[in-house]
Amino acid sequence: MPSAYEQLLAATIAHVDDLKRGGVKYLPVDSESLAELNRPAARKAPIDPSSHTKAVAPAESAKSNALERPLARAVSSEGPVLTELIVDASVALSPEEKDAEMARIRERALACVKCPHLAKSRRNVVFGVGTIHTELMFVGEAPGMDEDQQGEPFVGKAGQLLTKIIQTMGLDRDKVYIANVLKCRPDTPGQRTGNRKPTLDEMNTCKPYLLAQISVIRPKVIVALGATAVEGLLGKTYGIMKLRGNWQDFNGVPLMPTYHPAYLLRNQSLTEKRKVWEDMLAIMEKLQMSINDKQRGYFLPK
Ligand code: URA
Numbered sequence: 001m002p003s004a005y006e007q008l009l010a011a012t013i014a015h016v017d018d019l020k021r022g023g024v025k026y027l028p029v030d031s032e033s034l035a036e037l038n039r040p041a042a043r044k045a046p047i048d049p050s051s052h053t054k055a056v057a058p059a060e061s062a063k064s065n066a067l068e069r070p071l072a073r074a075v076s077s078e079g080p081v082l083t084e085l086i087v088d089a090s091v092a093l094s095p096e097e098k099d100a101e102m103a104r105i106r107e108r109a110l111a112c113v114k115c116p117h118l119a120k121s122r123r124n125v126v127f128g129v130g131t132i133h134t135e136l137m138f139v140g141e142a143p144g145m146d147e148d149q150q151g152e153p154f155v156g157k158a159g160q161l162l163t164k165i166i167q168t169m170g171l172d173r174d175k176v177y178i179a180n181v182l183k184c185r186p187d188t189p190g191q192r193t194g195n196r197k198p199t200l201d202e203m204n205t206c207k208p209y210l211l212a213q214i215s216v217i218r219p220k221v222i223v224a225l226g227a228t229a230v231e232g233l234l235g236k237t238y239g240i241m242k243l244r245g246n247w248q249d250f251n252g253v254p255l256m257p258t259y260h261p262a263y264l265l266r267n268q269s270l271t272e273k274r275k276v277w278e279d280m281l282a283i284m285e286k287l288q289m290s291i292n293d294k295q296r297g298y299f300l301p302k
Pocket residue numbers: 140141142143144147152153154155156158159180
């Protein structure tokens with residue numbers, strides 16, 4: 001006979017499933033409940049004293065062993081950290097396992113209150129969009145107002161340009177994965193409009209989610225959109241002007257830094273557009289995509 005708690009939990013899950021089937025994507029949750037949801041569950045697995053990184057039971061202890069297996073679980077001396085979400089690169093993942101892992105990461109990110117000021121100000125956690133079964137992943141800086149409202153990265157003006165670039169490559173938004181270094185919109189207290197750059201602290205706090213996303217997707221190429229994305233991913237601050245167009249290495253994955261589409265909206269010159277396009281051509285070559293003459297010639301002076 002299930003306990004009252006188990007019955008309540010089952011009813012809650014059934015209700016949320018119903019809402020999901022009805023098309024509801026996001027639920028408003030107050031920050032106290034979020035904090036509670038974000039609290040790691042009690043440990044079940046014993047700690048291995050011989051290891052520096054200690055094995056812990058996953059937060060969602062009810063999850064199947066299949067889901068637990070691929071995780072590189074680690075705890076810091078302060079307690080469990082989000083690195084437990086990062087999948088060990090040596091473990092092969094089936095498409096179903098990838099889906100399950102990403103769902104688990106998403107669940108944790110949606111309940112995150114690690115930056116209390118952002119948890120308070122955000123409308124939505126903007127986790128990522130597209131397919132996780134892809135070779136190509138785009139990483140931006142942080143959600144802006146449109147993204148915060150819609151819960152999806154790159155849907156504002158810069159996002160529309162990014163979508164166009166992706167389409168010009170012969171792809172579509174649903175054939176790639178798009179995410180940001182920061183999953184919450186940087187708050188702008190006292191301002192109704194405008195965006196601000198994420199702080200280093202915010203980026204470092206949020207980065208494990210991005211690392212976990214990358215560890216599941218295992219893209220063949222990562223595109224870092226703009227200086228902040230490069231800084232968030234590589235820790236390099238010495239200039240997107242110098243870095244763009246030059247392959248970098250991100251934990252063994254080729255990473256192409258390029259200009260942020262917002263920069264191209266501010267600077268509409270053919271030369272700047274061509275630079276970004278050349279970066280895309282280099283990516284297409286790396287991924288052995290076919291490139292036609294029309295694509296090769298975009299934004300060249302006539
Ligand atoms: N700029 C970004 O870097 N990310 C978004 O999602 C939108 C705009």
